[in-house]
Each structure stands twice: as structure tokens, then as C-alpha cells.
Amino acid sequence: MTRRVPLLLVLTGLTLAACGGSASLAVKPAAPPVKAADPEAARLYLDAVKQLSAKDSASEGRALAGFEQALQKDPQLWEAHYNAGVVLRRRGELRKALPHLEAAHRSAPGEGEPLIALAEVQHALGEREEAADLLAEYVQEHPDANAVRIALTAVLREQGEYDKALTRAREALVREPANVQALLEVGRIYRARGDLDVAELVFEKVLALDPKSATAHNDLGLLALARGDTQRAFDEFDKAGRHDERFTPARLNRASVLLRAGDYAAARGEYEKVLSVAPDTLDARVALGICLRGLNKQAEAEAEYQKALAAAPNHAAALFNLAVLRAEFQSRPGDALPLFERYLEVSASDDPQRKQAERYVTDLKAQASAPAASAKEAP
Numbered sequence: 236m237t238r239r240v241p242l243l244l245v246l247t248g249l250t251l252a253a254c255g256g257s258a259s260l261a262v263k264p265a266a267p268p269v270k271a272a273d274p275e276a277a278r279l280y281l282d283a284v285k286q287l288s289a290k291d292s293a294s295e296g297r298a299l300a301g302f303e304q305a306l307q308k309d310p311q312l313w314e315a316h317y318n319a320g321v322v323l324r325r326r327g328e329l330r331k332a333l334p335h336l337e338a339a340h341r342s343a344p345g346e347g348e349p350l351i352a353l354a355e356v357q358h359a360l361g362e363r364e365e366a367a368d369l370l371a372e373y374v375q376e377h378p379d380a381n382a383v384r385i386a387l388t389a390v391l392r393e394q395g396e397y398d399k400a401l402t403r404a405r406e407a408l409v410r411e412p413a414n415v416q417a418l419l420e421v422g423r424i425y426r427a428r429g430d431l432d433v434a435e436l437v438f439e440k441v442l443a444l445d446p447k448s449a450t451a452h453n454d455l456g457l458l459a460l461a462r463g464d465t466q467r468a469f470d471e472f473d474k475a476g477r478h479d480e481r482f483t484p485a486r487l488n489r490a491s492v493l494l495r496a497g498d499y500a501a502a503r504g505e506y507e508k509v510l511s512v513a514p515d516t517l518d519a520r521v522a523l524g525i526c527l528r529g530l531n532k533q534a535e536a537e538a539e540y541q542k543a544l545a546a547a548p549n550h551a552a553a554l555f556n557l558a559v560l561r562a563e564f565q566s567r568p569g570d571a572l573p574l575f576e577r578y579l580e581v582s583a584s585d586d587p588q589r590k591q592a593e594r595y596v597t598d599l600k601a602q603a604s605a606p607a608a609s610a611k612e613a614p
Contacts, residue, residue, distance in 0.1 A: 327547040429461075450484075487518070
């Protein structure tokens with residue numbers, strides 16, 4: 236094929252974000268009290284939770300297997316469904332995470348954590364209205380569930396429902412006037428609406444409550460980018476890193492700005508720093524592959540995509556970018572086609588690269604059938 240794809244068109248899932256990913260509600264695996272009907276299920280579950288503390292892909296894989304084994308013993312163990320779903324979500328396995336989180340919510344409808352995680356996955360898969368309705372229904376039944384209310388605020392903000400989002404954030408602040416997460420959401424809503432001066436005042440209020448808030452500095456960095464002030468943005472991202480060296484969203488945002496500017500070498504350095512602190516940040520690994528591709532280091536780029544897929548075989552961005560690499564840069568269209576097809580099976584319905592992948596599939600199939608047709612017509 237001769238279609239050369241601009242690098243910036245393959246940044247699936249790598250948008251600038253306040254929390255490390257678009258619409259991410261920052262749900263983390265947890266180890267709630269176990270109420271297993273089967274003691275063996277409880278033992279398997281607790282062993283799996285211990286594996287999560289290692290925070291590497293091999294241990295995550297063992298934890299996932301342990302949760303599955305626990306569920307074979309006790310299918311109603313919602314904690315195992317919840318943790319399995321969150322691990323799969325973190326690995327980019329959205330469609331595999333969904334049934335686990337649905338089962339966790341069914342088994343424990345009064346618990347907020349599985350509900351928020353389920354809504355996050357629904358949102359990531361493009362089921363935005365379903366996610367908002369799920370959270371709104373819970374808040375109506377549990378008016379003091381502020382964490383869920385703030386999650387609903389984030390979903391509404393991502394949908395562009397700014398007035399509704401602001402109402403929900405204010406409801407949270409009535410209950411907890413110093414709730415930093417609610418204030419951050421208020422600032423993000425004003426930033427999204429273009430009310431940048433008001434947004435800045437809100438983020439500064441967060442810093443008055445929590446002077447070392449890496450998240451607030453990251454949000455101020457995004458605000459500076461909205462004003463076109465790249466230097467201040469980088470300064471704020473640096474402050475976020477100084478307050479919390481393991482806070483990766485700010486460095487990811489720095490790297491994304493550099494990548495969009497075509498400075499692949501500098502972006503590469505940023506992504507490598509992220510991976511040195513958090514080696515299982517798969518989006519950073521995919522982005523590093525894009526940088527390497529931009530530097531014409533195709534073998535190294537493929538190696539990064541393969542590492543991401545080894546950890547999460549259905550990671551949509553890794554599948555898409557590896558397919559593009561094979562189709563456009565390695566002259567391997569036959570190897571690219573199944574990757575594009577797999578990407579279409581696992582990616583979100585509103586993923587911005589789906590139409591492009593569909594065109595690739597059509598072109599690659601036509602290209603594959605052309606020699607066969609020519610052979611039949613030959614005398």
C-alpha cells in the first residue's frame with residue numbers, strides 16, 4: 236500500500252487528559268472484605284490480591300488467573316469480579332472487563348466501587364448515556380454517595396453536558412465544601428466551556444487546600460495549553476512531577492505535546508521516563524512505539540507494540556499502530572489485515588480510528604483478491 240498515515244492520526248487513546256486518560260475515573264483495584272461462601276474461593280482471592288501489590292504485568296496476569304479460579308469456586312464473589320474487571324480495564328481489555336464489572340454490580344448493587352468501574356468501562360466503550368444513567372440512578376437512591384456523584388460529573392462533562400455536570404459538582408460541594416475532587420471537576424467544566432479565568436481560580440483554590448496537589452498542577456498545565464502558553468504548561472507539568480514523581484499524567488501530557496509538535500526524540504525521552512517509573516503504562520508504551528516509528532526505528536517500534544500486546548492482547552491502540560506499521564512501513568499487508576480486523580472487534584464503537592481501520596480492511600482484502608483474480612484470467 237502507498238497510504239502514508241500521519242503519526243498524529245494514530246494516537247488512539249493518547250489524548251491530553253487531566254487524569255491520565257480521556258474520561259478516566261481513576262478507579263483502582265481494591266481488596267474489600269471477603270464474604271465467600273467457599274473458603275477455598277476466599278483463599279484464592281486473597282492470594283490473587285497479594286499478586287496485585289507487585290504492580291507488574293506478570294503479577295497482574297497471575298492475579299487475574301487467581302480471581303478467575305476463585306470465581307469458579309464461588310461465582311457470586313463480587314470482589315473477585317470487581318478486581319478482575321479493573322485489572323482488565325487497566326490492561327485495555329475493555330470488552331473482557333465489562334461482564335466482570337456487570338456481574339460485580341449485580342452481586343453487590345449497593346456498592347459504589349463496582350458501579351463506578353462499570354460506568355467507566357461503558358463510557359470508554361462509547362456507551363456514554365448508559366454510563367450516565369447508571370450513575371444517576373445510584374445517586375438518586377444513595378444521595379450521600381459523593382464519590383459516585385463526582386464520577387457522574389466527570390461523565391457528564393465528557394459528554395459536553397456542562398450545566399448538568401456543574402449542578403452535580405455543586406451538589407457534591409454542598410455535602411463536602413472542601414472536596415478536592417469535586418473542585419477539580421468544577422475547574423475542568425469551566426475549562427471545557429472556555430471560561431479559563433474562572434477555571435484558573437478554581438484550580439488555585441484546590442492548591443490552597445492542598446499545596447502539593449500534582450493533579451491541580453497538571454490541570455493548570457492543561458489550562459495553559461488551552462491559552463497557547465506551552466512554556467507555562469510545561470512548568471506546571473514539571474511541578475506536578477516534583478510533588479509526586481510517580482504521577483504519570485503530567486509527564487504523559489508533556490510527551491503528548493512534544494509528539495504532536497513532531498519532536499519525536501524529546502517525546503521518546505518523556506515516554507521512557509514514564510515507563511521507568513510505571514513500566515505497565517501501556518498507552519505510554521504504544522506512544523513510545525509511535526515515537527520510534529517517527530525516528531524510522533521500525534524494529535524497535537514493533538518491539539514496543541508487541542510488549543504492549545503481550546501484556547494486553549486486545550489493546551486497541553497497540554493493535555492499530557502495529558497494523559499500520561506492517562501495512563505502510565514494512566510492506567506486510569497480509570500480516571496487517573488480521574490486526575485491523577482484531578482492532579475492529581475490540582475497540583470502542585466511537586474510537587476515532589475505526590473508520591480508517593475499516594478502509595484498510597476493505598483495501599487489504601481487495602489487494603489480496605487481485606492476484607487470485609489475475610491468475611484465473613491468465614491463459
